[in-house]
Amino acid sequence: MDSGPPRRLLCVGQRLEALQAGLAQAGWQVYSVPDFAAAERTLRDTSITVGLLVSTSEDEAAWARAGEFVQATELVWVALLQRQALRQPACLDLVLGGLFDHHHLPPDMPRLLATLGHAHGLAALRQERRNLASEQADVGIVGRSPATRQLLAQIRRVARVDAPVLVQGESGTGKELAAHAIHLCSPRRDGPFVALDCGSLQSPLFPAEPAGPLRGEAAAGLQHLGGHLQAANGGTLFLDEVADLPPGLQIALLRLLQERSIHRPGSAQDIEVDVRVIAATHVQLEEAARAGRFRQDLYYRLSVLHLQMPPLRERPQDIALLAQHFYALYAHERRPGLRGFSRGALASLQAHAWPGNVRELNNRIRRAVVMASRRLIRPEDLGFEQAPSLDPADALDMARTAAERNAILASLRRAGSNVTQAARELGISRMTLYRLMAKHGIRH
Numbered sequence: 001m002d003s004g005p006p007r008r009l010l011c012v013g014q015r016l017e018a019l020q021a022g023l024a025q026a027g028w029q030v031y032s033v034p035d036f037a038a039a040e041r042t043l044r045d046t047s048i049t050v051g052l053l054v055s056t057s058e059d060e061a062a063w064a065r066a067g068e069f070v071q072a073t074e075l076v077w078v079a080l081l082q083r084q085a086l087r088q089p090a091c092l093d094l095v096l097g098g099l100f101d102h103h104h105l106p107p108d109m110p111r112l113l114a115t116l117g118h119a120h121g122l123a124a125l126r127q128e129r130r131n132l133a134s135e136q137a138d139v140g141i142v143g144r145s146p147a148t149r150q151l152l153a154q155i156r157r158v159a160r161v162d163a164p165v166l167v168q169g170e171s172g173t174g175k176e177l178a179a180h181a182i183h184l185c186s187p188r189r190d191g192p193f194v195a196l197d198c199g200s201l202q203s204p205l206f207p208a209e210p211a212g213p214l215r216g217e218a219a220a221g222l223q224h225l226g227g228h229l230q231a232a233n234g235g236t237l238f239l240d241e242v243a244d245l246p247p248g249l250q251i252a253l254l255r256l257l258q259e260r261s262i263h264r265p266g267s268a269q270d271i272e273v274d275v276r277v278i279a280a281t282h283v284q285l286e287e288a289a290r291a292g293r294f295r296q297d298l299y300y301r302l303s304v305l306h307l308q309m310p311p312l313r314e315r316p317q318d319i320a321l322l323a324q325h326f327y328a329l330y331a332h333e334r335r336p337g338l339r340g341f342s343r344g345a346l347a348s349l350q351a352h353a354w355p356g357n358v359r360e361l362n363n364r365i366r367r368a369v370v371m372a373s374r375r376l377i378r379p380e381d382l383g384f385e386q387a388p389s390l391d392p393a394d395a396l397d398m399a400r401t402a403a404e405r406n407a408i409l410a411s412l413r414r415a416g417s418n419v420t421q422a423a424r425e426l427g428i429s430r431m432t433l434y435r436l437m438a439k440h441g442i443r444h
């Protein structure tokens with residue numbers, strides 16, 4: 001079953017009834033137009049990825065115009081033409097340089113349909129590449145593993161609504177980056193993004209339930225929180241490590257969120273603030289709330305929407321890409337002769353468990369570009385012990401095995417141990433997944 005984008009076809013030129021009927025019968029939605037002006041109008045209103053040029057012309061100028069039009073669009077083009085038209089240089093140029101394929105009139109329908117099917121597949125791939133490039137360029141999140149793609153989709157979804165978000169995940173998984181991405185994708189993108197480390201507000205002076213005005217350090221903490229809230233007006237306030245918020249400030253934050261206004265000392269009037277709050281933590285906040293270490297009411301207030309950051313070990317497909325990203329990022333710090341990663345270094349990156357997640361990867365690459373003394377970065381430049389007897393091919397094998405096991409475990413976890421669903425996500429059959437689970441000693 002074809003589950004890609006709809007099969008829409010822009011048919012420009014002569015209208016052949018048998019052709020139209022054959023295309024419609026094969027499931028194509030055909031937009032038939034007589035000339036390029038009409039084609040341009042149609043493309044303005046409708047998303048179409050495949051074009052079919054139908055022409056009996058042998059006129060050089062007409063083919064030159066066709067060439068210009070084809071080059072100006074992003075469609076994948078196929079032409080149906082008279083064999084003699086290929087004598088025109090402009091037509092030949094178009095066939096060789098601008099078309100996916102060409103067929104001769106009258107059309108051989110089965111062959112033409114097969115070609116159009118391939119053109120549609122190619123167009124879908126191009127679209128996917130464009131989507132991926134624009135997603136990553138927009139928000140700075142590098143990675144193309146299923147887990148990262150799912151995360152990007154969730155970010156776009158939560159960005160559309162204005163409710164608070166709780167971002168949870170191990171340290172260094174990119175929680176702040178994700179919070180910033182939500183801000184960038186939201187209607188608040190032109191407003192400020194203000195980050196506050198809640199750990200910096202810790203003070204032994206905060207009472208659990210402040211009665212009356214706070215004094216000293218505690219008052220300063222409250223003022224600090226209020227100041228950040230005010231600075232984030234019209235935008236997003238990112239509360240990092242929200243579990244570290246002292247109890248007295250937890251209730252103050254709850255009130256600020258409920259009342260959407262702050263009281264400035266010395267001012268008679270409260271100041272209204274319009275802020276979206278995104279909180280992050282590496283602890284299980286729900287558990288902390290149940291155990292009484294965090295206010296339950298504040299937990300519910302902050303966690304209207306959830307985002308769970310996957311640890312790096314569960315998305316091994318992202319490691320090499322992130323490594324290349326950081327390598328490029330520190331280009332200005334590296335020795336001119338450095339040419340990239342050795343096979344051993346790539347294998348050791350892949351085999352490492354990454355307890356410090358992406359931040360650790362970032363730090364190791366930065367260290368390596370400074371420390372590397374050879375043409376290629378070696379495992380020891382990354383701070384990994386070089387296993388002396390390990391052949392690079394064995395190291396690569398070990399890395400592959402580890403990556404395969406991690407990908408299976410992550411997929412099963414995401415699918416709630418549903419093997420059919422995990423197999424679908426991994427793009428393999430259920431039988432293959434069972435075989436791989438047995439190979440890696442993963443029990444169902």
Ligand SMILES: Nc1ncnc2c1ncn2[C@@H]1O[C@H](COP(=O)(O)OP(=O)(O)OP(=O)(O)O)[C@@H](O)[C@H]1O
Nearest residue numbers: 140141142143170171172173174175176177358359
């Ligand atoms: N997918 C990613 N693509 C590019 N850079 C990333 C990605 N994920 C994380 N980083 C980078 O890794 C570093 C750590 O990310 P970030 O500070 O967002 O993590 P965190 O989960 O908020 O960490 P902590 O819990 O320690 O505050 C940052 O430099 C960030 O830019």
